[in-house]
Amino acid sequence: MRVEVRLLGPLEVHGPEGLVHFTGARRRAVFALLALRLGRMVSRSALVDGLWGEDVPPTATKTLQGHIAKVRRALAATGADGVVLTREPGYLLDVTRVVVDVEEFDEHVSRGRYAAALALHRGEPLADCPVEGWASAEIIRLREALAFAEENHAAALCLDGRYAEAIGQLERLVALYPLRESLWDLLMDAQHRAGRPGDALRTYRRVRTLLVDEFGMEPGDALRRREAVVLSRTGWTAHST
Template identity: 90%
Template sequence: MKVEVRLLGPLEVHGPNGQVHFTGARRRAVFALLALRTGKMVSRSALVDGLWGEDVPPTATKTLQGHIAKVRKALGVDGVILTREPGYLLDVTQVVVDVEEFDEHVRRGDYQAALRLYRGEPLADCPVEGWASAEIIRLREAVASAEENHAAALCLQGRYAEAIGQLERLVALYPLRESLWDLLMDAQQRAGRPGDALRTYRRVRTLMIEEFGMEPGDALRRREAVVLSRTGSKAFST
């Protein structure tokens, strides 16, 4: 049985004897850092950077080695964390990581399966710094893209009510992501709700002006023009 690692939310690790509990946030974090690069050696210097950023204690390397020893003991499985100078790696033959499963579902276009793996803010309970912070941003963007693609797929299937509900939630979560507003307007128009589509444009226009002092981008302006050309200005009052 492989060790299951879940990074898309608070860290969860499940081994042959059930859920693994690491004492201390730093130990959770060091395991998460290795899991982000499963199968690849992560140098001690990179782990130190990921754990402490610019605030590196003088005993960082020794403390890191202590964390690795405790994490190995907590796992209760030999050979999961391998020493490979000048650092460590997770043995890809012994672990399965939800991020890799997520990416595979996305490659196949199965966004619903990918999103079922998402449990909340990636590494929510792991204090990480440096390059790991950039990895968390990447994971957030991957989830947002999967959600957008899933909504677009619902529109293509004619499931406009579902798409609109999902997109309303997404524009609240990612209000500056114009492509989501564009999809929302398209779904509303296709669902026979042009008035809602134009009101959506007014919402995002107000947001863009207040946040950036600028009009929405070309795609949204074209979408508004299409809706107006098909319905006329009376759509505002429908």
């Protein structure tokens, strides 16, 4: 039986005989680092970097080995012994026995199955795993992949004519990612298509105020074109709403 690893939120590891309990945040983080690079050897130096970043303790390598030993014991307690393999100069997870939600997420996104991808997301990636160095960059990548999936899911809702759902989702997304102009553009489009041109123009004013006041910059070409389209189809002017 396989081990199921969930990184898109707090770490969850399900062994053949139940949930794996890792004692201590560092041990959770060690396992998460190996899962992020499923099937690839992660050197001890890379694991040290991922755990401590620039604040490396003098006993880091010895401490890491202790963490690996206790991770293996925790896995063995749920029937998942032998999942962590030693491959000099580091360790890796047995790819034939482990499934990681990040890989499932990426597969869904690559096939345009955005709702299925988003269903895997449970919160901030590796929420309870203190990681540094290269792993921090991996978390940023996962956040960006989530934003991409959410944006494309909202666009798909618009294409299906499900404007109310799209508008609700996009209002939440522009609050989360206020500088992502493509989300504001989608929101304006959904509002306009839903027969709410006034809301679309008010959305344009919201994003313009945000960009001008906070960053001293005007909206990009796509947003300005969207405003022009809404105005041209309503017969309103930029000062009449």
